[in-house]
Amino acid sequence: MSGVIETRGLVKRYGGFTAVDHVDLDVGKGEVFGLLGPNGSGKTTTILLLLGLTEPTEGSVRVNGLDPLRQPLAVKRRVGYLPDQVGFYDNMTARENLSYTARLMGLSGGEAAARIAAALERVRLADVANKRVGAFSRGMRQRLGLAEVIMKQAEIAILDEPTGGLDPQSTQELLEMIGELAGEGMTIVLSSHLLAMVQSVCDRVALFNKGRIGLTGSVADLTSDVLGGTHVVEVEADGVDLAAALAGTDGVTGVTATRTGGWRVDTAADLRPEIARRVVGAGGQLRTMSIRRTTLDEVYVRFFEEEARHAEAA
Amino acid sequence: MPRQREGSPFTGLATVALKEAADHMTSARIHLVLLLIFLTAVGAVYAAIGEVTATIGEDQFLFLRLFTTARDPLPSFVAFLGFLLPLVAIALGFDAINGEHNRRTLSRVLAQPIYRDALLAGKFVGGLIVIALCLLTLWLLVTGMGILLTGLPPSGEEVLRGLAFLLASFVYAGVWLAVALVCSTLFRAPATSALAALTLWLILTLFWSMLAPLVAGALAPIDPLDPMTQVHQLELQKAFARISPNVLYGEMTLGLLNPATRSLGLVFTAQLQNALLGAPLPVSQSLMLIWPQLAGMIAALLVLFTIAYVSFQRQEIRA
Numbered sequence: 001m002s003g004v005i006e007t008r009g010l011v012k013r014y015g016g017f018t019a020v021d022h023v024d025l026d027v028g029k030g031e032v033f034g035l036l037g038p039n040g041s042g043k044t045t046t047i048l049l050l051l052g053l054t055e056p057t058e059g060s061v062r063v064n065g066l067d068p069l070r071q072p073l074a075v076k077r078r079v080g081y082l083p084d085q086v087g088f089y090d091n092m093t094a095r096e097n098l099s100y101t102a103r104l105m106g107l108s109g110g111e112a113a114a115r116i117a118a119a120l121e122r123v124r125l126a127d128v129a130n131k132r133v134g135a136f137s138r139g140m141r142q143r144l145g146l147a148e149v150i151m152k153q154a155e156i157a158i159l160d161e162p163t164g165g166l167d168p169q170s171t172q173e174l175l176e177m178i179g180e181l182a183g184e185g186m187t188i189v190l191s192s193h194l195l196a197m198v199q200s201v202c203d204r205v206a207l208f209n210k211g212r213i214g215l216t217g218s219v220a221d222l223t224s225d226v227l228g229g230t231h232v233v234e235v236e237a238d239g240v241d242l243a244a245a246l247a248g249t250d251g252v253t254g255v256t257a258t259r260t261g262g263w264r265v266d267t268a269a270d271l272r273p274e275i276a277r278r279v280v281g282a283g284g285q286l287r288t289m290s291i292r293r294t295t296l297d298e299v300y301v302r303f304f305e306e307e308a309r310h311a312e313a314a
Numbered sequence: 315m316p317r318q319r320e321g322s323p324f325t326g327l328a329t330v331a332l333k334e335a336a337d338h339m340t341s342a343r344i345h346l347v348l349l350l351i352f353l354t355a356v357g358a359v360y361a362a363i364g365e366v367t368a369t370i371g372e373d374q375f376l377f378l379r380l381f382t383t384a385r386d387p388l389p390s391f392v393a394f395l396g397f398l399l400p401l402v403a404i405a406l407g408f409d410a411i412n413g414e415h416n417r418r419t420l421s422r423v424l425a426q427p428i429y430r431d432a433l434l435a436g437k438f439v440g441g442l443i444v445i446a447l448c449l450l451t452l453w454l455l456v457t458g459m460g461i462l463l464t465g466l467p468p469s470g471e472e473v474l475r476g477l478a479f480l481l482a483s484f485v486y487a488g489v490w491l492a493v494a495l496v497c498s499t500l501f502r503a504p505a506t507s508a509l510a511a512l513t514l515w516l517i518l519t520l521f522w523s524m525l526a527p528l529v530a531g532a533l534a535p536i537d538p539l540d541p542m543t544q545v546h547q548l549e550l551q552k553a554f555a556r557i558s559p560n561v562l563y564g565e566m567t568l569g570l571l572n573p574a575t576r577s578l579g580l581v582f583t584a585q586l587q588n589a590l591l592g593a594p595l596p597v598s599q600s601l602m603l604i605w606p607q608l609a610g611m612i613a614a615l616l617v618l619f620t621i622a623y624v625s626f627q628r629q630e631i632r633a
Contacts, residue, residue, distance in 0.1 A: 014630075044632060051425055053631050073321035073427040081425035087418025091337075103329040104426040145422070 003062070004029045004156060004187050005050060010059035012045050019045040021211035022059070027189060032182045034198050035191040036296065037208030043191040044084060046208075047160050050189070051081055063156065077105070080149030084160040086141055090134030094125055094144055097133055101148055112151075119151040123177060139170035146177060157181065159190040163197060175201050195296035205296065209304050223294040226303045228253030229266035233275060233291045236262050240284025249274060261287075266294070319429070326428035330436025335443040338406055347405045348448060352455070354394045359456050361385040363463045374594065377468040378475060378571045380460045391456065392567045395483060396560055397519055400490040402448065404511045406441040407494030409504040410434075411626060416504065421631050434626050438495060438619060445487045453480055474597050475570050482566040482604070485611045489559045490515070492618035499625045518558040526555040548580060559614065562607045569604040578603060 005027040012020040020042045027033045035043045048054040049061055052068025052075055061068055068075040088097045095116060102112035120126045123143040128136070136144065142162060149157045162178065163171040179201050182188050192198045199205070199219045206216045215222055223230050229251075235242060242263045243255045251274075254266040265275060272289055279286045338344045362383040366376060373379060384390035389397075411434070414420040424430060453476060461467060468476070494511045501507040530551035537543040555561045565578045573594030595603070 048421075048632060053421060053424055070318075071320045072429070073325065076425055076427040079425070081422065083418065083421040083425070085418055086422055088422075089337075089417065089419060091340075100329070100333055101423070101426055103333075104326045104423065104428055106325070106427065148422070 003027065004031075004064055005033075005189065006062045007046075007050070008060050010046070010049060010061065011057045012042075012049060012054065013057045018211050020049065020056075023211075023213055025206060025213070025216075027187060029187055030182070030185050032178070032188045032190070032201055032203045034202035034205035035189065035208060036193070036195050036198065036205050036300070038193050041208040042211035043193075043208055044160055045211075047081075047158055047189070047191060050158060051076065051079060078155045080152045080154030080157045082142075082145040082149055082157070082159045082162055084164060086145035088133040088136075088141060088144060091132060093130050093132055094120065094136070094147075095129045097144070098148060098151055102151060105152060115151045115153070116147075119147040122150055123147045139166050139174070142166060142170070142174060143177070146174070150181070154186065156187045156189065159188065161192055162190055163192060163194065171197060195300055199296045207296075207300055207303065209300075209307075214303055214307065215299075219296060222296070222299050224268065226299045227266050227294055229268045230294055231267045231270060231291055232294055232298075233265040233267055233272060233289060234258075234262070235265060235275060235279070235289050236287040237279045238285045238287065240279050240282045242279065242284075245278045245282040245284070246275065249278065321427075321429070323429045323431040324435075326426070326432040327436045327439065330428075330433055331439040331443065334410075334437050334440025338440065338444045343405055344402075344444070347402050351394075351398045351402060351448070352452070354398065355391055355452055355456065356459070358384075358388050358391040358394050359459055360463075361388045362390065363460070367464060375469075375472060375475075375573060376464065376466060377457065377460050377472040378573070380456060381476075381479070382567070382571050392479075392564075392571065395452075396486075396563050396567070399445075399483060399487045400493075400515045400519065400560075403441070403445065403487045403490035404494045404508065404515060406444060407437070407491045408498055408508040408511050410437040410441075410495055410498040411622075411629075412498050412502050412504055412507055415502060415631075424631055430627060431623070434495070434499075434623055438491065441491045441495075442484075442488060445491065446484055449480055449483050449487070471573075471597055475573070475600070478597070478601060479567060479570045482563065482570060482608060482611075485608060485615065486559055486563040486566075489611055489615045489618065492615050492622065495622040496618055496625070499622050499629065519560040522558040522561065523555060526551050529554050545580065552579065556607075556610070559611060562611055566604045566607045566611075569600050569607075573597075573600060575600070575603065578607070 003026045005025060007023055007025045010020055010023040011018065023042070023046055025046075035046060037043055045054070049056050050063060050068065052061075052072045055069060063075050064078055066075050089100070092100070098116045098119065099112060102116060107115065117126070120129050123146050125140060125143055125147060128140070133141065133144065146162070149159075159178065162174055166174065175198070178188060178190065182201070190198065190202070202219065204216065204218050205222070207214045207222070215226070217225070220230060238261055242265070243257070246252050246255055246265065249271070251268040251271050252265060253268060256264045258264050265271075270291060272291055276286055276289065359380055362380050362385060365383045365385050366373070366379045381391045384393065414423065423433065457468060457476065493514060494507075497507040497511045498504075501510060530547050534543065534547040534550045536547055569575050569578060574592050576589070576595065
């Protein structure tokens with residue numbers, strides 16, 4: 001894989017606290033890569049390390065083959081960054097804010113104006129371009145931050161909690177814009193604590209917990225690796241012991257009783273007909289059955305629960 | 315692996331400086347402070363003109379008197395400036411860095427292809443630009459008022475001394491801007507930073523001259539039988555007082571605007587033998603006289619900026 005971003009044994013300690021603990025990342029060109037995990041699990045620190053905005057205690061980072069500590073200007077020219085809860089100068093208009101960053105990037109006046117207009121158009125802020133940012137909503141600020149990344153024509157976009165604090169509609173809009181950018185070949189690294197929400201846009205994800213990466217891979221791979229199945233079938237039935245009835249069925253990877261007469265069945269495919277047949281065959285009465293795809297939240301909870309249990313046992 | 319960083323630390327400095335200067339020029343906070351300083355300046359000079367016209371024709375340095383003459387109850391223009399310039403500088407700088415933190419713009423700006431150096435230096439230069447503009451305006455205003463109300467043009471030497479005085483005021487304000495910048499990197503809350511800078515301002519401009527004799531008296535008590543101890547105590551008192559930029563600024567304005575000033579230290583009667591008292595010094599000699607004070611202030615400015623620089627470079631930028 002042609003690694004656009006590579007980290008090896010990345011460690012960041014603040015005093016005695018280890019914020020990032022031996023993180024190895026490989027992000028390929030054109031990928032949408034998700035850094036997922038709860039607040040305080042080291043996602044933002046990892047991002048700052050990628051940008052060279054903080055120094056690693058140990059380990060190395062390569063962005064496009066460059067070292068962000070030694071060649072920071074070259075790295076920062078290629079990478080666009082949307083920080084968590086991005087801030088702008090409230091007394092300046094959207095256009096003025098972007099024009100200031102454009103000058104910091106070293107763009108000439110004419111080119112900057114054209115790029116700013118195009119970027120604002122894309123994030124649908126063109127009609128408020130000359131309004132002060134102080135009056136902007138959370139979602140508009142977030143979109144303005146994305147406009148800055150677009151204006152920069154960055155090869156890599158690093159987005160820290162891009163959907164944090166947004167309502168569902170703004171979240172959907174923003175994710176669509178991110179998807180469009182990815183479609184144009186931009187490499188995107190995004191972090192989020194809302195696992196289920198971003199699983200749709202990510203090609204691959206890394207699950208963070210306490211500064212470590214627990215798992216890396218595509219969403220489908222992770223669900224099948226950890227839970228053994230990609231689907232969850234919820235079954236309600238009377239007069240049957242589902243665990244016994246389903247024993248030995250192909251594709252069923254787990255049966256857990258959720259309450260009396262209710263089960264959760266993890267499966268590798270849509271096995272509803274087979275399950276129904278088994279329930280009836282065992283003399284039970286099938287009441288309801290529903291199917292859905294496994295979410296990353298379930299993977300996360302299951303994986304780190306098991307890890308914690310192993311740690312306790314050890 | 316090369317240990318050196320690539321690229322110039324000055325990339326983006328001009329952009330940051332101009333943006334900061336433009337921000338200051340349009341901010342209500344700076345408008346208020348500048349209004350205050352312009353009103354007091356005009357008042358002081360107007361009062362001074364009343365005094366000066368009484369002795370018109372006798373005085374060789376009429377225009378310099380405009381700056382230094384006080385009429386009760388108003389202090390002189392330079393006294394006002396010595397007191398209020400720090401206030402302008404603090405208003406310009408107290409939230410330079412922590413303001414960026416609190417607006418959450420710091421990480422976004424630093425993710426652009428510039429070094430942190432450019433941001434800090436740019437903010438400093440931006441403040442200096444505003445101070446320079448403000449001082450130049452004040453000086454022209456005072457000179458213009460002088461020409462209008464007395465009907466006399468300033469002489470070449472007076473203009474030269476006036477420009478040197480401008481430079482001294484600029485460096486003095488620069489020291490206080492650096493103080494404010496240090497506070498803005500050390501304290502996260504802008505209110506704390508402003509209070510810290512203002513406290514320092516009050517101590518150094520108001521209380522320092524009262525503290526100096528006390529400290530000198532405690533450290534070098536006078537022995538009534540040894541007259542040298544008295545000299546020693548006075549020297550110590552001077553040295554201690556000169557820690558305050560306000561004292562240094564006062565000495566500089568004295569040397570520059572009062573050409574008859576021959577020394578800023580102790581003078582013994584024996585040294586005054588055959589001296590023409592009250593005869594003015596040439597500009598070059600006056601400059602020599604205040605050179606140590608000016609150099610000391612520039613050094614203080616650089617030291618303070620370095621402290622701000624080191625503390626900012628080591629800061630974690632995450633909000």
